[in-house]
Amino acid sequence: MQPRDEGDVAEAIAQARAAGTRLELRGGGSKADIGRATGCAVLDLSALIGVVDYDPAELVLTVRPGTPLAEVEALVASQGQMLAFEPFDHGPIFGRPAGAATIGGVIAAGVSGSRRLTAGGVRDHLLGLHGVNGRGETFVAGAKVVKNVTGYDLPKLACGSWGRLLAMTEVTLKVLPRGRTSASIAVEGLDPAAACAAMAAVLGSAADVQAAAHRPAGEGPALTVVRLEGFGPSVAARTATVAALWHDLAPRSLDEARADRFWQDLRDLAPLGQGTLWRINTPPSAGPAVVAALNPARWLFDWAGGLTWLTADDACAVRAAAEAAGGHAMLVRGGAALRQATPALHPLAPQVAALEARVRAAFDPDGVFDTGRFTHAD
Amino acid sequence: MSLVMPAPDSRVLDRRAAIVAALCAIVPGEGVIDEPRRLKVYESDGLTAYRQPPMVVVLPETVEQVSAVLAYCHAHGIRVVPRGAGTSLSGGALPLVDAVLLGMAKFNRILSVDYADRVAVVQPGVTNLAVTEAVSPRGFYYAPDPSSQIACTIGGNVAENSGGVHCLKYGLTTNNVLALQVVLIDGTVLRLGGGHLDAAGLDLVGLMVGSEGLLGVVTEVTVRILPRPETARALLIGFATVEGAGQCVADVIGAGIVPAGMEMMDRPAIHAAEAFVHAGYPLDVEALLIVELDGPAAECDHLVGEIAAIATRNGATTCRAAADEAERMRFWAGRKAAFPAVGRLAPDYYCMDGTIPRRRLPEVLARMRVLSEDYGLGVANVFHAGDGNLHPLILYDANRPGELARAEAFGADILRLCVEVGGVLTGEHGVGVEKRELMPVMFAAADLDQQLRVKAAFDPPSLLNPGKMFPLLHRCAEQGRVHIHGGALPHPDLPRF
Numbered sequence: 116m117q118p119r120d121e122g123d124v125a126e127a128i129a130q131a132r133a134a135g136t137r138l139e140l141r142g143g144g145s146k147a148d149i150g151r152a153t154g155c156a157v158l159d160l161s162a163l164i165g166v167v168d169y170d171p172a173e174l175v176l177t178v179r180p181g182t183p184l185a186e187v188e189a190l191v192a193s194q195g196q197m198l199a200f201e202p203f204d205h206g207p208i209f210g211r212p213a214g215a216a217t218i219g220g221v222i223a224a225g226v227s228g229s230r231r232l233t234a235g236g237v238r239d240h241l242l243g244l245h246g247v248n249g250r251g252e253t254f255v256a257g258a259k260v261v262k263n264v265t266g267y268d269l270p271k272l273a274c275g276s277w278g279r280l281l282a283m284t285e286v287t288l289k290v291l292p293r294g295r296t297s298a299s300i301a302v303e304g305l306d307p308a309a310a311c312a313a314m315a316a317v318l319g320s321a322a323d324v325q326a327a328a329h330r331p332a333g334e335g336p337a338l339t340v341v342r343l344e345g346f347g348p349s350v351a352a353r354t355a356t357v358a359a360l361w362h363d364l365a366p367r368s369l370d371e372a373r374a375d376r377f378w379q380d381l382r383d384l385a386p387l388g389q390g391t392l393w394r395i396n397t398p399p400s401a402g403p404a405v406v407a408a409l410n411p412a413r414w415l416f417d418w419a420g421g422l423t424w425l426t427a428d429d430a431c432a433v434r435a436a437a438e439a440a441g442g443h444a445m446l447v448r449g450g451a452a453l454r455q456a457t458p459a460l461h462p463l464a465p466q467v468a469a470l471e472a473r474v475r476a477a478f479d480p481d482g483v484f485d486t487g488r489f490t491h492a493d
Numbered sequence: 494m495s496l497v498m499p500a501p502d503s504r505v506l507d508r509r510a511a512i513v514a515a516l517c518a519i520v521p522g523e524g525v526i527d528e529p530r531r532l533k534v535y536e537s538d539g540l541t542a543y544r545q546p547p548m549v550v551v552l553p554e555t556v557e558q559v560s561a562v563l564a565y566c567h568a569h570g571i572r573v574v575p576r577g578a579g580t581s582l583s584g585g586a587l588p589l590v591d592a593v594l595l596g597m598a599k600f601n602r603i604l605s606v607d608y609a610d611r612v613a614v615v616q617p618g619v620t621n622l623a624v625t626e627a628v629s630p631r632g633f634y635y636a637p638d639p640s641s642q643i644a645c646t647i648g649g650n651v652a653e654n655s656g657g658v659h660c661l662k663y664g665l666t667t668n669n670v671l672a673l674q675v676v677l678i679d680g681t682v683l684r685l686g687g688g689h690l691d692a693a694g695l696d697l698v699g700l701m702v703g704s705e706g707l708l709g710v711v712t713e714v715t716v717r718i719l720p721r722p723e724t725a726r727a728l729l730i731g732f733a734t735v736e737g738a739g740q741c742v743a744d745v746i747g748a749g750i751v752p753a754g755m756e757m758m759d760r761p762a763i764h765a766a767e768a769f770v771h772a773g774y775p776l777d778v779e780a781l782l783i784v785e786l787d788g789p790a791a792e793c794d795h796l797v798g799e800i801a802a803i804a805t806r807n808g809a810t811t812c813r814a815a816a817d818e819a820e821r822m823r824f825w826a827g828r829k830a831a832f833p834a835v836g837r838l839a840p841d842y843y844c845m846d847g848t849i850p851r852r853r854l855p856e857v858l859a860r861m862r863v864l865s866e867d868y869g870l871g872v873a874n875v876f877h878a879g880d881g882n883l884h885p886l887i888l889y890d891a892n893r894p895g896e897l898a899r900a901e902a903f904g905a906d907i908l909r910l911c912v913e914v915g916g917v918l919t920g921e922h923g924v925g926v927e928k929r930e931l932m933p934v935m936f937a938a939a940d941l942d943q944q945l946r947v948k949a950a951f952d953p954p955s956l957l958n959p960g961k962m963f964p965l966l967h968r969c970a971e972q973g974r975v976h977i978h979g980g981a982l983p984h985p986d987l988p989r990f
């Protein structure tokens with residue numbers, strides 16, 4: 116099913132509801148290998164494309180959700196702006212070329228990259244939406260201005276909802292000016308705890324770094340890197356601040372090519388190879404405990420240690436380590452059998468799960484979107 | 494009180510003594526207030542036009558007590574109004590005659606601060622400023638800074654998703670909260686979010702923030718704290734036209750600059766502020782901008798130069814960078830005193846809070862002037878110019894018969910105008926009782942139905958803070974399936990219950 120407009124979407128969902136069938140929502144399919152196979156019909160939203168309104172001076176962009184992420188990023192870049200949450204395309208993580216990801220998929224999957232540490236995530240940049248709920252009703256939530264508290268903030272629920280609440284048909288995002296220059300400063304050879312401490316020291320200073328990540332020794336020595344963005348004089352002054360803070364660690368600036376490669380690797384997760392892949396959110400200082408508990412073959416820290424990407428096959432051990440560290444673990448990539456047995460999303464505490472189920476029913480009383488792809492409670 | 498609130502439940506009122514006794518059993522000692530004289534203290538919030546003493550006030554000290562109070566009220570069908578410091582400007586904390594007022598003032602402790610992870614865990618009755626004060630010895634602060642920050646509580650900030658002059662760069666409350674402990678109306682205690690970024694499931698923290706006390710009672714908040722920027726610099730820029738000032742703001746953003754604050758005042762606000770605090774504002778301008786930059790000195794110096802050039806290109810008649818910290822504080826003194834300053838122009842003023850796309854500002858101000866003449870009431874404007882959040886201050890005299898009603902009608906027209914040009918009813922003060930009947934101007938019936946269903950997922954009997962946020966007519970419509978089309982209220986002349 117490939118609807119052309121909001122009316123088609125509403126009709127498809129209303130029909131599925133009437134027929135008692137379930138629908139899996141899809142944008143470009145770049146994340147189709149996340150979660151378990153369900154055999155449900157796919158509602159393909161990739162034909163809902165195009166820019167509805169973009170006024171750079173208002174910092175607001177309204178697009179249809181099937182618009183390719185790459186197109187949206189090119190558009191805002193042409194005006195010296197950016198999606199500050201640094202979304203990325205999951206294609207390369209699954210061994211496919213980038214380019215399929217849509218902006219709607221990015222929002223539904225809550226995809227935020229390295230700058231999320233300081234600039235906020237998708238949730239902090241989705242201002243409003245038009246959507247169709249599981250009853251097949253169209254509705255509007257949020258608005259098209261950067262500051263709004265009128266009514267419940269339902270757009271927050273859409274971010275990371277994985278198609279379990281509504282089909283978005285139009286989204287309004289906050290955009291921001293792109294830093295004119297960028298610098299990446301690195302230190303070598305730190306262990307996980309020392310790396311997190313070094314990143315915390317910088318984040319607790321006036322250096323105003325935008326991103327902080329760590330890659331353990333592998334092809335080269337371990338590398339701990341912070342990225343600064345902004346106007347030239349500012350980046351120069353803040354670089355000096357970082358250099359002073361890291362004085363004893365022998366910091367050096369990465370040249371542009373090396374810096375680009377480091378941050379690109381973090382997006383594509385190339386250093387992690389092809390094993391079972393987990394994404395673990397914890398408080399930043401708890402990242403080293405996760406690594407210590409699991410001793411994974413390959414791993415990376417982003418968000419100053421608050422996001423650990425790692426490969427490991429023992430799902431129970433990973434989930435236990437994430438919980439012990441005060442966080443949660445998502446199964447991003449794995450063999451079909453593992454994905455069949457292990458829910459992609461971290462199971463919630465029973466009372467939170469019960470509330471979440473009631474909220475889902477508030478959008479989708481008959482479970483049209485309850486495909487069971489991401490959680491097994493459905 | 495002219496405001497229509499949900500019809501009191503006589504079965505509850507009849508049992509008042511028993512309810513007070515039950516609450517005393519849950520919260521012993523000084524925790525329950527039922528003397529009429531002492532109830533009066535709680536009769537209104539920052540929207541003082543509306544007053545209603547509550548049936549009884551309860552001031553719990555522990556999460557267990559909050560849970561027991563809510564479970565009791567749930568079991569007996571008693572309404573509950575949560576309250577922080579009572580500074581809401583939309584009547585969010587307005588009591589009901591048959592409701593328990595749940596005051597969170599005794600939850601006033603900062604539980605922990607973690608500087609490595611840059612988070613503080615605080616109880617909801619802690620004031621906004623107290624969070625910053627607690628972490629400032631280590632060079633940190635809590636970024637959202639509503640002007641009421643010495644009084645308002647973090648719990649109130651979470652409920653209203655409050656902002657401040659720095660929120661264009663640093664975000665509203667919602668962008669600075671990581672986790673909540675919440676008690677639902679049935680007494681269930683939940684932890685939502687955590688010390689990490691992004692929720693494991695649905696972003697229920699994001700939903701709770703800005704929910705105006707209708708979904709649950711917040712008993713603990715984990716906020717992000719930030720290191721203080723090294724320096725701050727401010728510019729004071731005057732323009733002969735509002736258009737010039739508006740274009741300057743657009744060009745600053747267009748140049749890739751996100752100032753820490755960018756505030757605009759119109760002529761009446763400038764004159765009132767200058768007369769009140771003698772900030773040194775130019776009086777021969779139509780619009781005044783205060784632009785603040787923060788960060789390393791090198792960045793501030795660079796951007797002061799850029800912004801001065803942009804201002805000059807847009808025909809600024811005056812442009813001054815504060816020479817020192819004392820002058821920067823003087824620039825702000827006038828803006829910060831704008832509300833009381835305007836308050837001296839008339840016995841009463843009514844503060845509005847719409848957001849508009851910034852490009853529509855000249856048109857909106859011009860139409861507001863026409864409305865001002867039509868209603869025969871003055872208006873002064875202060876404007877969070879960076880994010881388009883407009884605060885028109887309507888001048889009136891409540892002692893003159895009919896003038897309050899006229900001020901409210903004028904205010905409602907301004908908010909309709911904000912929505913008409915593509916904006917919203919409220920940028921930071923919340924809907925409360927004040928704007929609830931205007932919700933259909935911005936949302937169609939299906940949109941409001943979706944929000945009401947979310948409300949029912951948290952609070953099926955609708956006992957938490959009823960009469961707020963949603964039009965009372967619409968609530969009837971939910972039950973009776975009356976539909977409101979295209980935002981138009983059927984029978985607008987009929988009283989609404």
Ligand SMILES: Cc1cc2nc3c(=O)[nH]c(=O)nc-3n(C[C@H](O)[C@H](O)[C@H](O)COP(=O)(O)OP(=O)(O)OC[C@H]3O[C@@H](n4cnc5c(N)ncnc54)[C@H](O)[C@@H]3O)c2cc1C
Binds near residue numbers: 644646653655
């Ligand atoms: C002079 C003045 C200046 C102001 N300036 C600003 C400003 O710059 N920016 C801005 O955004 N606002 C501003 N406000 C509005 C107001 O201060 C904010 O809305 C503030 O967040 C309210 O906090 P409070 O503790 O007073 O909450 P209250 O007024 O007591 O309550 C507000 C709402 O929160 C709910 N609530 C309170 N505590 C809890 C809790 N623990 N759990 C669940 N619900 C709860 C109440 O039910 C109510 O709906 C201003 C107000 C005044 C009087």
